[in-house]
Amino acid sequence: MSRRSAYRVRARAAALLTAGVLGAGVLAGCGADSDGGRAAGADGASGAGAGAGASSGSASDAPRLTVGGAFIPEPVTTGMAAGFFTVENAGGADTLTSVTSDLAAKVTLHSTTGGTMRERGSFPVPAHGTLTFGRGGNHVMFEQLTHKPKVGSTVHMELHFKRSGTVDVTVPVKPATYNPSASS
């Protein structure tokens, strides 16, 4: 009994390690964020058998991305603003490589781990998974704003993906305290 559960723990640790290796290039700058790897591993394992006689190469399936829930909290000054959104992927793995916008001279991608914010060069979009940019976590940082966005207006943002190319997103500006993910 205890032997079997020990084996299970080890198998799970191996799966996490494997997922970690796949994302290693991306995660190198940012120690302990394993969320993306966990989702990719779980879905990759169950997804392979679901297709009708599908081949084993789920990682090579075309990504099918949908961007939703985007918002920018109205910033206090033109010094800085943050952007949030969710990428749902109904296909193979992809990578978010950069974000551009006419809102700001400088747009960077950040993760937050244990309250510490770090700039990241890219973010993995797991196969049949989700990449979330939300309060207290991953975020787009806009610096040197071209104007101060007001509640009720919109901002244009382009998400650039390694395989899917560019996705244009129209982002509503929300009140400074808006937080749709507070319940989850």
Ligand code: CU
């Ligand atoms: Cu940041």
